[in-house]
Amino acid sequence: MPVVILRAPLKDLAGGNRELRLEGPDIRAVIRSLESSWPKTAGWVLDDQGRVRQHVNVFLNGERVREDAKVGPDDTVHVLASITGGS
């Protein structure tokens, strides 16, 4: 299963876990798996249409990707806030 690495505030919503192993053939499915395991993360990464939110960055092995990117069992996925976001 791919490793998913989270930063605050997603890490806090996922029980304080920085690294999780989550199943899924693509980024959308992996994030859905995250939401299933840690319901408080629901809606934080994917929008209403299942797309990665505008101000969230998802990196697959160091490359920024979208929700339809294929994910392999040895891959590393980073999910973190984008510099385009903030408050």
Add this chain to the structure above:
Amino acid sequence: MRELLVGTKKGLFVLRGDGPDAFEVATRAFEGDVVEFAIRDPRTGRYFASVTSGFFGPRVMWTDDPLGEWQAAKGPAFPEGTDTSVDRIWVITPGEADGVLYAGVAPAALFVSTDGGASWSLNEPLWKERIAGDWQPGFGGLALHSICPWPGDPQRLAIGVSAAGVWLTEDGGASWTTGYTGLVPRYLPEEARAGTNTLCVHNMHRAPSAPERLFMQFHGSVYRSDDAGSSWNEIAEGLPSGFGFPLAIDPADPDSAFVIPLTADADRVTPEGKVRVFETRDAGGSWTARGDGLPRDDAWLTVLRQALGRDGEGSDLGLWFGATSGEVFGSADAGRTWATVAPRLAPVTSVRAS
């Protein structure tokens, strides 16, 4: 008599007075429009304002008397065929050559005026770098917000872009090189940092008495360059947060810098509810909080990129800043003591002393 040009979300306020607690509003101009930035060119006495209408877009306005009529400059505007329009004019900076001024805009581009600000043209070589490099925006858009001339040498210029790092020219803008070395984009995974040009510079200033020295507020840290912007050393240790936007330098002291940290990118308020300006006098080796007279209880202020200005130098250094809450604060003794200059203006976007 001191004069402050305070850009706000609801017009330009010109404040005049003899000290931090003795300013009055001399005039308000551009009512209802956003004034992103305003400055007086000390060489000519001419005033410039970046004004953005919610209906009619951005423009540079100029006048020789801020209490009188303002005129619209010709530009900045992208040439036909670039399929791009100016969204916002972030900064206007007097150059070194007679009649030369620079304007930094969003989407990130440098415009140059050679007729004292009356008309503006695009610096094409940097624009080509932007196209080739696929520059990415920060929270405030893709913004060229920092322009640092080299005192006495009109050929040399350093600029800062959010989020496309530092760019340097030594031939008057005919060609450009990057100044990326040492900058650490912690907002990216480690494996994505090498070679990235997504470098979120928040502010950059040059020390006029030692032009090879620059200071930078970055997205999450503060840096110093000792080689004219080619490489950078992190100097944020001792600050309550590495995140922030405003930056100022005492012209008399190249080891000096002043920053106003905010808690984090996700919480852009003064840390711990205290308003403090942090000063270094040893090139970032240590930082001292300066807040005597500033709010220190439940004061959750946001101070934007261009909202810290200065005048004078040395022990007479004046520091002036405004917050999005509409307050303006000032110090006439290099930050030792502070007073409220204006308590209830509109949200402040920029402060410059003239």
